[in-house]
Amino acid sequence: MKLIDESLLDALSAEAGSSDRKRKNLNYHFGDADVLQRMLNAFEPGTYVRPHKHENPAKREVFILLRGRLMMFFFDDTGRVTHRQLLDPEAGKYAVEIAPGEWHMAVSLEAGTVVYEVKDGPYDPSSDKQFAPWAPAEGTQDADVWLEKLMVDHFTDR
Template sequence: MNTLNEKNLTKAEFISRQILDRISSEAKRSPRLRKNYNFHTSDEDICHRLLNAMEPDSYMQPHRHLNINKDETLVVLRGRIGIIMFDDEGTIKENVLLEPTGSIMMANIPHGIFHTCVSLEERTVFFESKAGPFMPLIPEERA
């Protein structure tokens, strides 16, 4: 089985509850209360796919992606996350609860929309996908 730091590019990768447990434990010990498990092998990859373990007190700054290729897809696998979307003035326009067994479990957030994610339950893990390569946010993308 692959570890968090090594990838075997010749075999399919399967995600077990054991992996969700491991990254959740690492998130709980992290100063940011988050931990990624990347499927992509480099920040330069054209598609970034990852598991994101997030604890309730983690803070994700509201942000947007101005690059037209940077839509984000989130699928909650365990726990609950709130997705909050804002207009350009910072007013909340919409908030949605994602739960794996609820009525909504996935969000596709188009580029240009200010948003943040809030973990509402311990040991929350979601799958995230967006285009690469990684580019740090520029000031116009931060709320």
């Protein structure tokens, strides 16, 4: 049995907050070969998750919000925002399932945001995700500017 409780979420969020990437995951699957990848993923405001899709091989992905607030953005092949979904318990929005091949990214709106993430496996870092060619690479100054513009242009609170 693996228990997910407040102290675990607090510890994971603290690790995310002190990391350069402003996020941290804790795997529950039994290794890269597991056909069901499961993990906690802590996102702090300011983290940049480069838009990506899971297409070759096709994989579903589910984010179940455990606490905090998370905005999910979805894009077309040119980088235009097609829709967004706020995950927020106060709004009664708790989870989203992402179809294979759908461009997406997550943006933390609140410190201490943690999701339980489930994705088809196995995990192969060379083919797990295809990054959007129209979005800057993680860890660049361009990424910070791009994320800020995305939020200004497309964010609605509720």
